Amino acid sequence: MSTLADTLFAIGAQARLASREMMRASDHTKATALRAMAHALNAQRDTLQAANRLDLEAAEHNGLEPAMLDRLKLSDRALDLMAAGLEQIAAMPDPVGCLSATTVRPNGMQIARMSVPLGVIGIIYESRPNVTIDAAALCLKSGNAAILRGGSEALHSNVALGRIIRQGLQEAGLPEHAVQVIDTADRAAVGLLATMTEHVDVIVPRGGKSLIRRLSEEARVPLIKHLDGNCHIFVDAAADLERAHTVVFNAKTYRYGICGALETLLVHQDVAPDFLPRMGATLTGHGVELRGCERTRALLPQALPATDDDWATEYLGPVLAIRVVEDINVAMAHIARWSSGHTESIVTEDLGAAKRFQREVDSSSVYVNLPTCFADGYEYGLGAEIGISTNRLHARGPVGLEGLTTYKWVLTGDGQTRG
Amino acid sequence: MSTLADTLFAIGAQARLASREMMRASDHTKATALRAMAHALNAQRDTLQAANRLDLEAAEHNGLEPAMLDRLKLSDRALDLMAAGLEQIAAMPDPVGCLSATTVRPNGMQIARMSVPLGVIGIIYESRPNVTIDAAALCLKSGNAAILRGGSEALHSNVALGRIIRQGLQEAGLPEHAVQVIDTADRAAVGLLATMTEHVDVIVPRGGKSLIRRLSEEARVPLIKHLDGNCHIFVDAAADLERAHTVVFNAKTYRYGICGALETLLVHQDVAPDFLPRMGATLTGHGVELRGCERTRALLPQALPATDDDWATEYLGPVLAIRVVEDINVAMAHIARWSSGHTESIVTEDLGAAKRFQREVDSSSVYVNLPTCFADGYEYGLGAEIGISTNRLHARGPVGLEGLTTYKWVLTGDGQTRG
Known part of the structure; x- marks a missing residue:
């Protein structure tokens, strides 16, 4: 010794x-x-x-x-x-x-x-x-x-x-x-x-x-360093639902094992009935297991019930937690409570919602209309990456x-x- | 408890x-x-x-x-x-x-x-x-x-x-x-x-x-945070000695108790005989106690012998350690060995020496032709100062x-x- x-x-x-x-x-x-x-x-x-x-x-x-x-x-x-x-x-x-x-x-x-x-x-x-x-x-x-x-x-x-x-x-x-x-x-x-x-x-x-x-x-x-990449996407009331479908699918399925993979999907209650059935079918068809809140399960019968453990978990696999939320405030409160501070994204066409989300969500990367799997030094144009940081001091993000x-x-x- | x-x-x-x-x-x-x-x-x-x-x-x-x-x-x-x-x-x-x-x-x-x-x-x-x-x-x-x-x-x-x-x-x-x-x-x-x-x-x-x-x-x-402000000035062979006199006097006597106060003076051997006697007389006349290496004491009989403790000490008082050095390499090696990484300065009219010193001295602030007592957020134009950092990560200097x-x-x- x-x-x-x-x-x-x-x-x-x-x-x-x-x-x-x-x-x-x-x-x-x-x-x-x-x-x-x-x-x-x-x-x-x-x-x-x-x-x-x-x-x-x-x-x-x-x-x-x-x-x-x-x-x-x-x-x-x-x-x-x-x-x-x-x-x-x-x-x-x-x-x-x-x-x-x-x-x-x-x-x-x-x-x-x-x-x-x-x-x-x-x-x-x-x-x-x-x-x-x-x-x-x-x-x-x-x-x-x-x-x-x-x-x-x-x-x-x-x-x-x-x-x-x-x-x-x-x-x-x-x-x-x-x-x-x-x-x-x-x-x-x-x-x-x-x-x-x-x-x-x-x-x-x-x-x-x-x-x-x-x-x-x-x-x-x-x-x-970063420990977890428990990444969220919030599909806002003002989302282009076609775009939301593309972004969510890419974020979850591009690669299950990367730290920028989507782990929890939050959907505004106003668009959940239009958005979730097709999104859910696409993901289920791709072999992704869904776990949802009560309101999610009312729209997606194939989803298992989600518990607090699901909100806390970085699956790094073909599983997605889904919650229907009342508005952007509840979405941001959920993120503040459960996120690991890695990468979050909002899908919206509403400039005010986009600005609020980017200003107020306290993660190392905050996106608008992009899949969370972009969290990578090469994608950011850094030319190389030594790692991703969720620290507050010194380097943050890729x-x-x-x-x-x-x-x-x-x-x-x-x-x-x-x- | x-x-x-x-x-x-x-x-x-x-x-x-x-x-x-x-x-x-x-x-x-x-x-x-x-x-x-x-x-x-x-x-x-x-x-x-x-x-x-x-x-x-x-x-x-x-x-x-x-x-x-x-x-x-x-x-x-x-x-x-x-x-x-x-x-x-x-x-x-x-x-x-x-x-x-x-x-x-x-x-x-x-x-x-x-x-x-x-x-x-x-x-x-x-x-x-x-x-x-x-x-x-x-x-x-x-x-x-x-x-x-x-x-x-x-x-x-x-x-x-x-x-x-x-x-x-x-x-x-x-x-x-x-x-x-x-x-x-x-x-x-x-x-x-x-x-x-x-x-x-x-x-x-x-x-x-x-x-x-x-x-x-x-x-x-x-x-x-910073712990010590053991600051150095190196008077180079190519120094304007009048300027060096002004800079050293201000760095030592502006305020003894601040972390940017000069604590060790390094003088190139080529200019020591011209520079040190007058500088020493000014400082002694101002009530500053001098402690020097052998070659310093040969030029300044009033100086006490300096030991390693003197090179290591932030006096925060009317005391100055002085060493005569062979060249800029010895000066920078002395700084690398003893400095607390706070603030160092070179007095020189030689562009090459100035560039080398600023590039190679590894302190949070490195000056040319300025007294070390400028280490302060207001002086840097920051408008305010919460402290001075000698950390390597995150904020450095004022x-x-x-x-x-x-x-x-x-x-x-x-x-x-x-x-």
Whole structure:
């Protein structure tokens, strides 16, 4: 235990030192490193796949499900995508050193904010080894040092990918400790990393709810995270019902397992009789189980009764909770009571209702006439996504490169004095 | 203990409910409340000063120092300043509901970020009762609910000011729980407030180092804070020495007790023989005690020897540590090793040195040719200041109204779908 703590402390101290160098690295140098990694990923395919095979064999031996095995596998296609991702991130504009909010004060001194890296970022993730490359690339591009802690099932793969990353860093003349892969399977490493406030500035957990919940309790380092994506759509009295049908269907069925998937549908009582029977039939025909309030069930006999558990649940599957509400106030009160603050949407043609909903609903993303499944950094034009945050402080909603930076104030004068 | 926890939980729950209403309050309503408070502050001067007298008598009885008594006193002038502050904050532009980063995606959906209140803000402060009005006004203007916990020495004054605030809220039709003053002297209230993550979104501690240190250890709620202001000026080889003299003198002597006061002076060896003797004489003549490295002491015989403790110390008094350095790299390495990340400055006429220093020094404010004592929200043009932050996440440097807001993504479409 004490040895593990010492090891992690040393990793943290090295990351801090490396982050000082990374902060001042030029974009050209960072892009060179990323492209060298893409090249090495292709050139060392055999070595990587041999390491990956060790993980796959152990996983099969341990009876891992086929879907999990698939995620774990470094297939040719997976490696192609990783290399393409590296090239893409290399080509993005440098998020560091940008000036904003520039003003000149009455005494002539110039003031601006300059975007700067956060420092040292810890990434804690599960099974998928592609996160190793993806997260390293985003941290590196944004001038941060990274400490990566993947799942133990992918340990051989991650260590092999860590060598590729190190090679890229060295080729570009960047410090090799700018990205470090923790190579122990000991789960205590997660807790240690999350409490090392002197050496880690933020942690991005990418994994299941038990990981997020555990980190939310243990971490002393700030987290960029969301726990649940209990997303709502409210079909208003003034909705275009054809449009509502399209939006609700897409939000529920685009992919059941994503955090932006629709989980509870709220329908204004004035349009429920027109809207719900057809919507319900479409969803039922698509294999979606419906659970509704009394008034919903009067219109949709196939719906099971909904309880408070249903309002609280992120199904992440082919199930939808439905409630008929008196008006927009009840809809917004339901959202305030049950939402996880991820993404909500209103379908309406009424400008006043749209404005109120967007102003008053307190979630990280609030839509008008759009399916909640758009909650994604690429869809928002961020070019990349490290995760989605339902925090109130710092980055909120889909987090791209900018969310891995902070700012400092830079003031330039010519000898002005105070007082 | 259990009763105190229950009381604080109820205060938190009421604050959360009130914050929902505050989020959608118009700027007109918020300004009306602030102006009503200013009016009540003038109209009820006698009642306020009677309450304040109870605190003053107890403080005298307990042997509080005259400077502390002065801070505690609600003199006519102190009340005038508080009323003027309320009027000034009322007149500022609404920081809530502003759209930024607006784009239109290829599929036609519009994306923007909307500034929104943080939610519930806890303010923990010591003796000065004017913070009660000032902090309440900033939280209210930015659409937040506030829980205020002042020093026990000012309890009667704070409770009386809390009544004024409540009256202003009611006159404007805002929820009375939008600002709550904790009226118990029990110190356990601080720890409870700082761990109530479900009801408090951020805490701004305004007080001495022991308070900040205690909160940094205990708090589960994020803090907007700085601990030390160990600020540096580096006089570069290419400095205009007349300008350097002005800047250093102002940074050290403008006010010894502020967090932006200069604490360590770094001087390039090439200009030290020209610069230090006159600078040292000026400072010594002004009653500033000097502590220097060997090379400094060779030029300034009056300087005492400096130890590592001096590099680490925020004196907040008439003392200055001085070190002669080989070049800008050594200066920046000294800052990276000893700075508290608050404010640093370089005096130079060399554009390359200025750019490097601003880019590479990792503090919340980095200046060129300016004294560090400019670190202040009013000087930056923020119009107000709730505190100064050396955090990396969220607000950094002087924090004004904008630092009490966060953002959400608002997307508007016409039925676009994904996939």
